[in-house]
Amino acid sequence: MDLGLQDKKVVILGGSRGIGRYAAEAFIDEGAHIAFCARGAEGVASAEKEMSGRSHAVRVFGQAVDLEDGDATRGFIRSAEEALGGIDVLIHNASGFGMANNEQDWRRSFEVDIMAGVRAVDEALSALQASGAGSIVFIGSMASKFHFGRPESPYGAAKAAIRAYANELAQNYGRDGIRANVISPGAVWFPGGRWDERKKASPEFYAQVEKGIPLGRLGTGEELARIIVFTASPAGLWLNATHLAADGGQVATVD
Ligand SMILES: NC(=O)c1ccc[n+]([C@@H]2O[C@H](COP(=O)([O-])OP(=O)(O)OC[C@H]3O[C@@H](n4cnc5c(N)ncnc54)[C@H](OP(=O)(O)O)[C@@H]3O)[C@@H](O)[C@H]2O)c1
Secondary structure, eight states: OOOSOTTOEEEEESOSSHHHHHHHHHHHHTTOEEEEEESOHHHHHHHHHHHHHHOTTSOEEEEEOOTTOHHHHHHHHHHHHHHHTSOSEEEEOOOOOOOSSSHHHHHHHIIIIIIHHHHHHHHHHHHHHHHSSOEEEEEOOGGGTOOOSOOOOHHHHHHHHHHHHHHHHHHHHGGGTOEEEEEEEOSEEOTTSHHHHHHHHOHHHHHHHHHTSTTSSOEEHHHHHHHHHHHHSGGGTTOOSOEEEESTTOSOOOO
């Protein structure tokens, strides 16, 4: 199947490592040009170099940006549009991972999970309208619909807010050819990631989580990337205003 991503211009908020990086590489393999940001300048520089080496046919642009900084976020979107010559796809992947019920974590979650997405959409809107294949994907979490037994925190609440916002974008900008969807991963393992750390810290807990997933293991970065790339691509056109649970059946509900 041709996903229709050849020469499409993709912007990823949080793309130097983890799920965002796997997605960036999968987009590159489909012939798409990539602009991404992350806080760590070293991580951005090495990711930019490695991804540029993956295909000489595409442009890869990386910038060190903290998405808690509104002006920097808007500036990144403008630089990305200039570097790529437009924007067809916007992926908001980064999270503040606010797991503590305190002011600092609530504020960081609000800025990174919600406001960075709002600012990026606002700044990218005219380019997405001009695209003809405009597509916005937010990376959510199953914590937006399921209580995993943790103490209350901003994480799931911020991810849930994005679901309502994505639906409003889909309803308001569909006429401009722009789609908006949310993909919520369950537990995803990749080297150096959060679940890799948990596996090392507590193999018993990790094994228990694996046992609770019908497929008997956690998802991988590559598996999530394929779902993100398909949803964002012109081939995924009839996915719109959707919340996609990409959790391998980890959360045992009907919808
Ligand atoms: N991994 C899982 O099991 C899982 C499960 C459910 C949902 N998710 C969701 O999937 C998304 C990606 O998760 P992940 O596990 O791949 O995360 P990750 O490994 O921590 O990677 C996050 C990426 O975003 C960048 N980033 C983080 N905070 C940023 C900020 N304030 N400004 C700019 N860039 C920032 C990071 O680089 P720097 O640190 O250098 O900034 C990195 O490139 C998140 O939205 C998360 O909630 C993940």
